[in-house]
Amino acid sequence: MLVFTIRRLVGTVLVLLVVSFITFVFTASTYDPLAPYRARNPQPPPEFFAQKTKEFHLDQPVLTRYWNWLTHLVNFDWHGWYPTLSFNFGTSVGGTSVSSDISSRLGVTTKMIIGAIILAALLAIILGVISGVRHDKPFDFAVTILTFILIALPTFWFAALLKQGAVALNDNVFHRQYFFTIGTESPAAQFTMSGNELFWDRMRHLILPVLSLGLLTASGWIRYQRASTIDVLDSDYMRLARAKGVRNRTVIRRHGLRNALIPLVTVMAIDIGALFGGAIITEKVYVWNAMGSYLNDALTNQDTYAVIGWVMVSALFVIIFNLIADLLYAALDPRIRLS
């Protein structure tokens, strides 16, 4: 397994290089961050354009820019006795460091994703396994209908529906603003509130986004878990255990559950990797300033370095979590031999 991991990591570096090259060449050759300035009336003076062109490296050819970006990408430093690795993705159009922007946005995204994943995993395991054990019974029909409907809904339509429901609850049940529909925390909350109050304010801002992202992710996972549970229940070793005389519930608990959960773990790992760059709709609906909106802003501003920084971070998460999924699958199922 170690050889496999090392080979995959080397392959990862190569894939990231190719991705960075393609994205950089695509974006650097077509983007013009000075377009909004050119459209102004009256236009800024030519010295402004000259200075901005130098600042954004627009006067250099694309391949030179790529080479400069690549060589300044990784900084390896010694801080006393431990080494640190830092990434320098360049400066954005607004003048800020792309890597510090992305790391703060990543923190916000991680908050939303962790909540959504915990909710989705709980729902998938509990509802999926029960649904699989009692397939074709009323509970299974109810869960199947629910998951089919959730899978078929557009993300923002469902999120808008949730917002509507939360506002109705606020008005009729709580008579105060209990659920918040916008933002990560109340305006200037970190300066006016502290400790417990701040924590609960942030929690109440977290509920709706986690609910919408979690439910939609869970729907696919529940279907998958149900199918895998049905597969496991029908296998020979389960029939042998039942034939031995072990009670059905004990058979499921001791032998079936572990095997039924394995495929779901790999699907979860892959989906989590995709979520780090992919929750852009939920972020737009609830106006969270996280990774998705960063990409949207970067694309609107035609900012090459911000886009390439985002793509690198997002691609890294996707590839690492794919690798984790493959390793987990091999670790949990001894029959799988990694090639």
Added chain:
Amino acid sequence: MTYVSSEKGAPTPLGPADTDWEMGVESRSQLRAAVGRFVRKPSAMVALVVFVGIILFCYIYPLFYRWDWQSIDTRRNAQGHYIYLSTAPGVGGHPLGTDGSGFDLLARMMRGTQRDFIIVVIVTAMSVVFGVVLGAVAGYFGNITDNLVMRFVDVMLSIPALVILIVVANTFRSLSGSAAGLAFILGIFGWMGLARLVRANFLQLKEREFVEASHAMGAGTWRIIGRHLIPNSLGTILVFGTLTAAVAIIAETSLTYLGYGVRPPDTSLGQLVSAGVQAESTRWWLFYPPGLLILIIVLAVNMIGDGIRNAFDPKHNRVRD
């Protein structure tokens, strides 16, 4: 001439060319058996009828309908004010009401469904063709070809579709706002999953005896792939096709909500729902009907996919999904 007894007791002549009759029962091909299983599952048939019905309705009814998707209700009252803007369903001959500009909502929904249908067909066709070809090549030839194709799949998976979409939108302005352009981009990014599945299937199937037998009889590579391996993977391909269709509709709505995709004045279901999100509490008919239509269409496509998966399940005497 050999004689075989049929069930009724009378001997039946069995000629040398009569290979479809064995033991007096006509043999059925795998495809016919699968179609039979699909037809006998009520949820799949209902979904198929609903889906085809909606598509036909949205293409045929506009020919008889009073309002066109581009026509604004310009009727005014005695003071000269427009009276049919943002009206509720049933008022003034509009069965689903009008939006803020006076467009009839039902006409816009039918036009939107037409655009979405074109998008779905193009995306599914492109994804299936690319996915099957690349997956077949990777799975059958193995080794270096397999490695190269899988690395290419990884690269394509890592680049976000949104980035390429914006770049294309900037360079090919005429193509970007149309349904076909959006479908093209979604199609280019939709084949990766199918390639992986087809490759996994082929890696298994090419070790089977019937492939060895075909090879021994002198069948060429492409004949084996086209006549033996692909038909045996048909279940996976069809299921993935329906899944891609469902995902394409949702992806189109998401991209339109973000601002990229089919632009006004042309409409699509994503356009309608994005515009209706702001109106959910005051003009509910702009929010719920388009969303429900998307829900019904995607639900129907998913149920059809479920039915196909059941129909092609070789162990069909096992517990079904």
